[in-house]
Amino acid sequence: MVVVLQSSCGNVQKNSSEQSQKTTKEISEDSLLTLVQYRTFQYFWEGAEPNSGLARERIHMDGNYPKNDMHIVTTGGSGFGLMTILVGIERGFITREEGLQRFIKAVDFLEKADRFHGAWPHWLDGETGKVKPFSTYDDGGDLVETAFLVQGLLAVKNYYKDGNAEERALAQKIDRLWREVEWNWYTRGENILYWHWSPNHGWKMNFGVKGYNECLIMYVLAASSPTYAVDAAVYHEGWARGGDIAKSQTTFGYELPLNHQVDPYKGGPLFWAHYSYLGLDPRGLTDRYADYWKHNVAHTMINRQHCINNPFEYKGYGENAWGLTSSYSVPGAKDYYKGKTEEVPQKGNSANAEYAAHCPSLDLGVIAPTAALSSIPYAPDAVMPVLRHFYEDLGEKIWGVYGFYDAFSEEYEWYPKRYLAIDQGPITVMIENYRTALLWNLFMQDVDVQNGLRKLGFSSPHLD
Template sequence: MKRTLLAIPLLAAQLFYGCQSASETTTATAETAATDSTATAELSDEELLTLVQERTFQYFWDGAEPTSGLARERIHMDGVYPQNDQNVVTTGATGFGLMAIVVGMERGFITREEGVQHLQKMVNFLEKADRFHGAWPHWIQGETGRVKPFGKKDNGGDLVETAFLVQGLLTVRQYLQDGNEQEKALATQIDKLWKEVDWNWYRKGGQNVLYWHWSPEYNWEMNFPVSGYNECLVMYVLAASSPTHGVPAEVYHEGWAQNGDIKSDAKAYGREVVLNHNGHKGSVGPMFWAHYSYLGLDPRGLTDKYADYWKLNQNHTMIQHDYCVDNPKGYKGYGEDAWGLTSSYSMNGYAGHSPENDLGVISPTAALSSYPYAKEESLKVMRHLYEDLGDKVWGKYGFYDAYSEEHNWYTPRYLGIDQGPIPVMIENGRTGLLWDLFMSAPEVQTGLKKLGFQSPQLK
């Protein structure tokens, strides 16, 4: 699911995501919102973290599209699908789901054998699904593997979503590569898929920037060069890391980093912004920008000549926290235990929530997926959602996508791209598991060095 607001006009995003007006949304009740009530006995922090991980993992396990095993774009517990798209799978969330399945195996939510069997199904499907110069489309028909257009001209390769998928695939490859014969064979199968992505093609004729889309029907008409800062850092890292279709370092420095103009000297709530968020000097974007690229890319001690990426993401988190505590618009429910603005459903359709576009909507993934950056602050939100709001926001696959106390708006609906970072980033905050796996990939090590990064993970 694309979230860069400059790349996708909000009106179009509302149409693409099939969101609905407040009159069409269903207010969650005890009957529709959850399969069971929240527990009355208070859980320890560790118990709560594990429960949230397990429930959210189930989105990608129990809730997976049955033919492909991939992550559904959305699951609506009220059964209402405005676009009748309940079997459409989404590439980026599938990448996150791959990593969530590794969490499930490690945490014992499923057995290793069950996990490997499901991963095999997913990889077999991805191998046969439509690809465009090695890149998968944003949406895929789960029953057939054929592209489902995300928009009229967005019916080809989506390099950003592909990067999120490859991040997950490489993590799984590293997890399985020293396993039994079946696991080693699956790791080899993944390796082939990764090496077939033609990152260099997406330079649109050799330019020193990567383009988001290419279509066999519309070619480059989408015309979205990806220039920082937003959620797409891992795409540039992977493009530089590819041993088969890699790009030179200049693509990163000139295209993504804008020859240094990406750097910011602005502050918000007394904290350095570090990088200009999508060209907006002094502002911070939706919270997912600190999540998607960092499910695998370890920001701890990660630096280059533009930024300290731990500082970037921790400050982004705390600026959003401080903004919601300050609550300049006076919205009901905001505070220490209810903060976090990111792109999600809203009362009036899909919206890119941020301090610059605050509609009074809290998206649970924002604070929960920020657990590594602000553990205490994230846990306060988690506990408030689970213990105080309960069935209004908690259901079969964990916390629902978004809610608003200000507008008395609660909806029992999930988006895959928002559920995915929750179990993965919580695990990274607890053990660093996914960070360690992704960063151990030798190609990633080579790519990061090529771009001038430094990290304790680099050998």
């Protein structure tokens, strides 16, 4: 008999190995969703970096960490974590006051941390607030990760803006941080947004962001800024590539209206349907290029059908086990897949992991639970059987104290006990958007965001 989540939440704080050995057939759909939300919430609550209160880049339950990694804070993943904590308040996992104090700690840290023309870097040292280089030349502002962080900050602002004096003060401080991001600096005077800028290397990364991928929210926020906004032409000429983004393809009977450059027929990793839409509500969201709800549903269902068809005959794939997205990956699988090596990845080697952008055009036999679970708003009838299969049949291998581990492969008998913030973050948030639309409603009520969407030519029920 499974212990069903109680209002105190104490009953779910069981040893993960003990919990995974229980028979789980009796748990209701509602209780299972709450349990998954609670466990995943704990990644960002009890698992947070202690000085900053923000999200650690990764937590490895096997204890195998890169050197000096325990205090690396991920800014984009922290934005997802802020939204997850809002869910925790609404679900009764913590009190409103407990959430407030964590948010104050996090925002105070972000206020003092390194910023580059208002934009935070990809990684911060959680103890000092100094930039931690993500790569050789990526040691400055990261506008995409900043957008993911700001998406979460604006949801928190709107949650507390009409509260008591301390809550209003938090909302006002967030508003100042939002106003200090110099979105237009990152255009370099062109009609496109650039991902990176470094005080040491300038624009050397030279990554102009064109759609379609996970970065729609960056363009929406850049157009929405009350202080450093970009013109609509930046969106239409840069992101939408002068209209070339709208090249519809139909695969498995599902129409994908936007051109996913990595694979225009089957689409990119499923996180492209999640990251921008944790706050940006895709229901009824349209512009001259797409209906974004239909687009995300099609993206989800094409990814699912690819796994069901299973062209590489990977073990474990099917209607109850699908979902390809960026995550940890089997060591050596990418090189083997691309013909760079003839050495077949070793089975059962879960002590190591690489990272790969799994999608139908790079299918390595690796399933990431976040891919399907975070897609629940788009296809609940297709996702719930996956959730039950993961929990009831594979739980002993892939379920831990912070929810489902990042990724696994039955083909390679690979079950690393590791978590990544950017993959855990969308799970609780998108389940809540499916259940109550909490984060969609909070983010979309923002007046600046509404003005930006109108400026770019979007229609949405939130703008009526």
